[in-house]
Amino acid sequence: MTVINRIRRSMIFLNTQRAALVKDAFVYKPDCVILDLEDAVAAGEKDSARIQLYQTLKNVDYQGVERWVRVNALDSDLINEDIRAAVAGGIDGIRLPKTETAAEIQAVAKKIEAAEKEFGKKVGSTMMMAAIESPLGIMNAYEIATADKSRMMGIALSAGDFTRTMHAKRTVAGTELFVARSQLLMAARAAGIMAFDTVYTDTDNEPGFKKELQLIKDMGFDGKSCINPKQIGVTHEVFNPTVQEIAHAEHILEAVQNSKDNGVGVLTVDGKMVDIAWVEGSQRTLKLAKAAGIYKGALV
Numbered sequence: 001m002t003v004i005n006r007i008r009r010s011m012i013f014l015n016t017q018r019a020a021l022v023k024d025a026f027v028y029k030p031d032c033v034i035l036d037l038e039d040a041v042a043a044g045e046k047d048s049a050r051i052q053l054y055q056t057l058k059n060v061d062y063q064g065v066e067r068w069v070r071v072n073a074l075d076s077d078l079i080n081e082d083i084r085a086a087v088a089g090g091i092d093g094i095r096l097p098k099t100e101t102a103a104e105i106q107a108v109a110k111k112i113e114a115a116e117k118e119f120g121k122k123v124g125s126t127m128m129m130a131a132i133e134s135p136l137g138i139m140n141a142y143e144i145a146t147a148d149k150s151r152m153m154g155i156a157l158s159a160g161d162f163t164r165t166m167h168a169k170r171t172v173a174g175t176e177l178f179v180a181r182s183q184l185l186m187a188a189r190a191a192g193i194m195a196f197d198t199v200y201t202d203t204d205n206e207p208g209f210k211k212e213l214q215l216i217k218d219m220g221f222d223g224k225s226c227i228n229p230k231q232i233g234v235t236h237e238v239f240n241p242t243v244q245e246i247a248h249a250e251h252i253l254e255a256v257q258n259s260k261d262n263g264v265g266v267l268t269v270d271g272k273m274v275d276i277a278w279v280e281g282s283q284r285t286l287k288l289a290k291a292a293g294i295y296k297g298a299l300v
């Protein structure tokens with residue numbers, strides 16, 4: 001699956017209403033940018049933000065940073081023009097906010113296909129991701145994740161709207177998000193697509209942000225939606241495999257290979273039991289490290 005064969009630790013929201021924010025965001029080296037036409041843009045500025053979006057996509061070289069557009073929701077009267085401008089500008093993917101059903105993904109995929117045809121783009125070349133922001137969306141996460149097997153790159157949790165619709169309160173521990181995070185992750189893994197965690201709004205609280213990053217990395221998320229450039233470096237730092245994780249993964253792959261040659265199934269590596277079930281995770285660690293430019297070995 002080519003769409004997920006890429007590292008996406010950080011996706012930073014850029015408010016398309018503000019030219020100064022969108023024109024050189026690539027200098028912060030995020031893995032992806034999300035040019036926002038939805039909630040960051042004031043109601044009276046939607047048309048000018050969309051024009052700004054098109055000009056940006058046409059004129060700014062994002063230097064390899066993947067470019068996504070968060071369009072307005074399917075039930076808005078803005079989404080058709082949002083998709084046309086994004087596709088005409090040559091976007092990599094569309095992020096649909098407030099997704100609740102597979103039918104919504106299929107309806108948006110049709111609109112994207114129509115825009116690809118209208119603007120002479122290869123049909124199927126625009127990826128999609130769904131932001132899930134409500135209990136109904138969480139209940140339908142697997143159907144959403146599998147609604148379009150060729151376009152869907154990932155699903156993302158959006159905690160601001162999720163806690164609103166749950167009548168819940170964001171807490172430091174994140175207890176209110178635990179089930180939603182787990183269910184969204186399981187849906188993504190079962191569908192074979194990527195999973196992204198929600199934004200962290202307390203931008204001056206780096207220790208708190210780091211703790212949340214460690215939690216979601218350990219749970220299995222692929223990356224995080226960000227809102228401020230100062231969140232990018234720390235996101236990469238936490239998501240990148242550590243020196244110890246890289247060394248341990250190498251030891252496992254070498255030891256399992258040797259033990260296979262010697263007819264041994266279970267063994268001890270760095271003091272811990274290991275068998276064939278550890279191989280895939282170790283390969284993933286090394287692939288991630290290679291994609292991040294911190295592993296040059298030949299084991300993957």
Ligand SMILES: CC(C)(COP(=O)(O)OP(=O)(O)OC[C@H]1O[C@@H](n2cnc3c(N)ncnc32)[C@H](O)[C@@H]1OP(=O)(O)O)[C@@H](O)C(=O)NCCC(=O)NCCSC(=O)C[C@@](O)(CC(=O)O)C(=O)O
Nearest residue numbers: 013015021039040131158159160161198199225227228229
């Ligand atoms: C929070 C704040 C206003 C703080 O501003 P401040 O200016 O106080 O920040 P400072 O740190 O002082 O900025 C230092 C320098 O960086 C520049 N700079 C700042 N932010 C930048 C950025 N994003 N990109 C590039 N550049 C940036 C700034 O211009 C300055 O440049 P300079 O003046 O040259 O030094 C600002 O960050 C911001 O607007 N963030 C994006 C907010 C946004 O898009 N929200 C919508 C998406 S969430 C949502 O909708 C909820 C969700 O839907 C989520 C989901 O779906 O997942 C759900 O339901 O949960």
Ligand SMILES: [Mg+2]
Nearest residue numbers: 133158160161
């Ligand atoms: Mg939201």
